[in-house]
Each structure stands twice: as structure tokens, then as C-alpha cells.
Amino acid sequence: EVQLVESGGGLVQPGGSLRLSCAASGFTFSSYSMNWVRQAPGKGLEWISYFSSSTSTIYYADSVKGRFTISRDNAKNSLYLQMNSLRAEDTAVYYCAREGQVGTTNWDWFDPWGQGTLVTVSS
Amino acid sequence: EIVLTQSPGTLSLSPGERATLSCRASQSVGSSYLAWYQQKPGQAPRLLIYGASSRATGIPGRFSGSGSGTDFTLTISRLEPEDFAVYYCQQYANSPRTFGQGTKVEIK
Numbered sequence: 001e002v003q004l005v006e007s008g009g010g011l012v013q014p015g016g017s018l019r020l021s022c023a024a025s026g027f028t029f030s031s032y033s034m035n036w037v038r039q040a041p042g043k044g045l046e047w048i049s050y051f052s053s054s055t056s057t058i059y060y061a062d063s064v065k066g067r068f069t070i071s072r073d074n075a076k077n078s079l080y081l082q083m084n085s086l087r088a089e090d091t092a093v094y095y096c097a098r099e100g101q102v103g104t105t106n107w108d109w110f111d112p113w114g115q116g117t118l119v120t121v122s123s
Numbered sequence: 124e125i126v127l128t129q130s131p132g133t134l135s136l137s138p139g140e141r142a143t144l145s146c147r148a149s150q151s152v153g154s155s156y157l158a159w160y161q162q163k164p165g166q167a168p169r170l171l172i173y174g175a176s177s178r179a180t181g182i183p184g185r186f187s188g189s190g191s192g193t194d195f196t197l198t199i200s201r202l203e204p205e206d207f208a209v210y211y212c213q214q215y216a217n218s219p220r221t222f223g224q225g226t227k228v229e230i231k
Contacts, residue, residue, distance in 0.1 A: 045160075045168065045211055045222040061219055095167055100158075107215040109158035111179065113167040 002026040002112055004096045009117030016086050016121070022079040022096030022114055030074040033099040035110060036081050038092040046092075049081065053103060064090075086121045093118050125149055125214050129223035135231040142199040144226045146190075146212035154191045156216035162225075163208045171210075172197065202228070 008020040022034070036049045049070040050059040058070055069082040079096055094117055097110035126149040136142055146157065155175045160168035170179040172188035175195060185200040199206055207230050212223040 044224045045213075047220045047222075059218065100170070100173055107156070107218060107220055109170060109173040109213065109215055110160075110168075111170040111173075113169070115167055 002098075004098065004112060004114035006094065006096050006114045006117040009094065009119045011120045011122065012086055013123050014087060014121055017082070017084045018086065018119060020081040020083065020094055020096075020117060020119070022081075024077045024079065024096075024098075027098075028102075029072075029077040031102045033104070033108075034072060034079045035097045035099065036070060036079075037095045037097050037110065037113070038090075039095070039116075040089075040092045043092075051079065053099075083119070086119075088121050091119060091121045124219060125152060125217055125221050127212050127214055127221055127223035129210075129212060129226045131226060132224075133227045133229060135229050136202055137231045138202050138204055140202050142197075142202055142206070142228055144197040144199075144210055144228075146195040146197070146223050148193045148195075148214060151192045152214040152216035156214055157188075157190070157195050158213045158215065159186075159188055159197045160211045160213065161206075161208045162211065168211060199228075204230075 003025045005023045012018050033052045037047050039045050048061045048064050051070045051072050067085045071080045096114040100108040100111045128147045130145045157175045159172040162168045171182050176188045187198045189196050209225045209227045211225050
């Protein structure tokens with residue numbers, strides 16, 4: 001069974017840092033590009049970061065560029081998101097999501113998604 | 124950035140009825156670079172449709188997608204109790220990939 005499990009969320013003060021992890025299983029992790037997508041409480045979905053499978057190409061949404069860093073460890077089947085200089089508006093459930101197709105060089109849909117981990121930025 | 128606008132915001136229907144959800148893009152997303160997701164409270168989004176009209180693995184036949192260019196539709200032919208949820212469209216023609224604001228399908 002393909003599975004993504006996020007961890008590392010919690011309560012952090014404005015300006016603080018947090019590192020999220022996503023453990024993948026049930027598929028060849030190194031063959032897929034991966035993403036982080038977030039959802040603020042009661043709001044819609046926002047893609048925030050991408051890490052390609054083969055070229056190590058990385059992209060960020062403007063809203064997190066310069067503050068967040070995506071990384072992956074294919075040996076550990078894991079994706080990470082280092083979040084620095086956190087703001088109240090970063091409060092959200094953070095989802096790890098796989099690209100829809102293996103080895104694709106184009107943009108794709110997201111499938112599957114992890115269950116999410118809640119990050120709350122508040123003093 | 125491509126903006127996706129979903130309508131209506133809320134759809135109040137009874138089980139057994141047909142649901143028609145709309146997703147309009149601010150510029151063309153091509154013939155097929157659109158996906159639909161279902162999200163229930165406290166759960167992650169689940170892929171329903173990709174390529175505008177292809178059902179994802181395990182998705183029942185009552186879900187269908189259509190459209191191209193800037194106008195897309197998700198149709199649920201006969202609502203089952205488990206279909207009451209929020210539905211999002213997403214475009215993957217351009218970066219950044221963007222989502223609509225969602226349509227809530229609620230029990231009337």
C-alpha cells in the first residue's frame with residue numbers, strides 16, 4: 001500500500017523554526033518527485049514546494065521562498081521541510097504529496113497525500 | 124499565476140440527485156491539465172479525476188469530469204451519502220500549480 005506519513009508539526013512562536021518529515025512507503029520513493037501542500041484552518045489548498053526525482057530541481061511558492069527549505073533522503077524514503085522565520089499566516093495543516101506519475105518531467109496532479117501535520121504559529 | 128474559480132460555493136442536494144460543479148480558469152489550462160479532489164472533514168484530499176476526465180484508481184463511475192481550455196465540470200450522477208464533502212479543482216498546466224477555492228456539497 002502506498003503511504004505517506006507526516007510528522008513534526010506543533011506549536012511554535014512567531015520567528016521560530018520547525019522541521020517537518022514525510023515518511024514514504026509502498027513505492028519506489030527515489031523515482032517520484034514530491035511536494036508539500038498546505039491548508040490554513042477553514043481555507044483552501046496551497047502548493048508550497050517541489051523536489052524533483054532525478055534532477056534535484058527545487059521550486060518554492062513566493063509565500064515561503066527564502067524561509068522554507070525542502071530536502072529529501074532517498075536512502076531513508078523521506079521528504080523534509082525546514083521552516084524558518086515562521087509567521088502567523090504559516091499556520092496550517094501541511095501535507096506531503098507525491099507527483100501523479102513516475103519520472104515525469106512535466107507538472108502533474110498530486111496523488112497520494114499524507115494525512116497531514118498541523119503547524120500552529122502563535123505566541 | 125492561473126486563478127481557478129469554482130462555483131457554486133455551496134451546493135445543497137439530496138442523496139440520489141445529480142451534482143454539477145464548475146471550475147473556471149483565468150487562462151487556458153489546455154485540453155487536459157486539470158484535476159479534481161474530494162476532501163472530507165479531518166481528512167486529506169483524495170484524487171478523483173486527472174487529465175480533466177480520467178478517473179483515478181478506485182473512483183466510482185458516478186464521478187465524471189469534462190471540459191477543456193478554461194471551463195471544466197465535475198459531475199456526480201447520483202449522490203451517495205459518502206459524497207457529501209468539499210471538492211477542489213487544480214491546474215497543472217503552469218507553475219505555480221493552483222487550486223480553486225472549493226465547492227461544498229451538503230445534504231439538503
